Amino acid sequence: MRTEKTFISAEYATRLNASPFFLVVDYRGLSVSKFTELRKRLGQAGAEVHVVKNTIFRVAAKQAGVADLEGALAGQLAVVTGKEDIAAAAKVVKTFQAEFEKPKLQFGYLGNQRLDADAVKAIADLPPLNVLRGKVLGLLQAPAQKLVALINTPGSQLARVIKAKSEQTA
Numbered sequence: 191m192r193t194e195k196t197f198i199s200a201e202y203a204t205r206l207n208a209s210p211f212f213l214v215v216d217y218r219g220l221s222v223s224k225f226t227e228l229r230k231r232l233g234q235a236g237a238e239v240h241v242v243k244n245t246i247f248r249v250a251a252k253q254a255g256v257a258d259l260e261g262a263l264a265g266q267l268a269v270v271t272g273k274e275d276i277a278a279a280a281k282v283v284k285t286f287q288a289e290f291e292k293p294k295l296q297f298g299y300l301g302n303q304r305l306d307a308d309a310v311k312a313i314a315d316l317p318p319l320n321v322l323r324g325k326v327l328g329l330l331q332a333p334a335q336k337l338v339a340l341i342n343t344p345g346s347q348l349a350r351v352i353k354a355k356s357e358q359t360a
Contacts, residue, residue, distance in 0.1 A: 202250035237272030280314035
């Protein structure tokens with residue numbers, strides 16, 4: 191492999207290692223203006239998309255220890271990576287595909303687990319990560335709030351009875 195290609199594959203391997211996920215999309219037939227719009231929307235979701243040559247990406251995936259993508263890469267592909275939330279990036283790709291019928295989602299990886307296109311679309315339907323965290327936190331706090339209320343109830347009732355008795359005698 192030429193020096194330039196080695197450098198580029200190392201750069202993609204670094205991107206894959208920095209991202210907890212990646213999505214592979216076939217962008218064939220997508221105009222430059224629409225591809226720019228996709229980049230903009232993904233940027234707002236904390237993700238980015240890069241056009242990559244299949245052979246270089248195959249080498250980069252091996253270097254990153256992701257998987258052997260032999261036979262999985264065909265056509266004009268772009269790779270979506272991000273820093274944290276796969277659901278937000280998948281939602282952008284799914285929405286964009288619904289609007290313009292392109293790009294076509296091929297597959298994705300979350301950690302070292304391969305996701306087919308249907309699994310990625312299911313993830314896109316999930317609420318964002320912050321919303322899920324808020325729901326879990328609410329579920330964890332609810333029993334504690336009820337426990338505090340139960341513990342405080344007898345004490346506050348006793349205090350009211352004592353206050354009422356003291357007002358009667360005064």
